[in-house]
Every structure is written in structure tokens, then in C-alpha cells.
Amino acid sequence: MASITTLKLPEELKFRISVAAADAGKTPHAFMIEALTVQTEAAERRHEFVSLALAAEQEVAAEGLVYDAGETFVWLRDRLAGGQSHSPRARPVTRRR
Structure with missing residues (x-):
């Protein structure tokens, strides 16, 4: 069951919604939903x-392990092309400051 909610819309927005809804072939209510x-x-x-x-x-x-994005993308590209490249290896996280 739907509940009733009241929205107080500025007149300009209400008008814009009416125009947009009409252009979309919908009622303003359906458009807002x-x-x-x-x-x-x-x-x-x-x-x-x-x-x-x-x-x-x-x-x-x-x-504490991550994969290098560049190596991973090269591996994925090679695999998708049917190639046999080496899997990227997990490396310890390096903190940047």
C-alpha cells in the first residue's frame, strides 16, 4: 500500500516537472516517482x-599485498587476445607520503 507524502515544490520546479512529464508522456506524479x-x-x-x-x-x-594495475591490465589484454603472459604477482603495499 502506498503512503501519502506531501512535497512543497517551488512553482518554477512544479512547472518544469509538468513540462518534462508531458514531454515524456507521463503524469507529473509518475515522473516524480x-x-x-x-x-x-x-x-x-x-x-x-x-x-x-x-x-x-x-x-x-x-x-598487505596488492597487484600493480599496469601489470594486471597487460596480463588481461594478453589473456583476452589468447596469449600466455605471466600472471601479475602480489607485492607488499608501499606507503606513499
Whole structure:
């Protein structure tokens, strides 16, 4: 069941939404629902991305090993082309200051 929420929109924004919704063949209500859904999903993906990045940072800090991006990309390119290059090797993290 949907709940009722009231939004106080500036008149200019309300007009712009009406025009954009009409251009998209939607009601202003459907247009706003879609916009809110898109923004909510983007915020959720961003949150998940940051969570994964922080977990990866903790994993690197705990294990102390990383792979050189350049070596990894060369290896991937070679593998995708059917080549047999050496796998990149894990190296200790070096701290930059």
C-alpha cells in the first residue's frame, strides 16, 4: 500500500516537472516517482560501492599485498587476445607520503 507524502515544490520546479512529464508522456506524479526511484537507487549503489571500497581497503591493510594495475591490465589484454603472459604477482603495499 502506498503512503501519502506531501512535497512543497517551488512553482518554477512544479512547472518544469509538468513540462518534462508531458514531454515524456507521463503524469507529473509518475515522473516524480520515477525520478525519486532513480535517485534512491543511485544513492544505494553509491553506498554499496563505498562499503565495498572500505572493505577492500581493510583487506589490503590486513594482508598487505596488492597487484600493480599496469601489470594486471597487460596480463588481461594478453589473456583476452589468447596469449600466455605471466600472471601479475602480489607485492607488499608501499606507503606513499
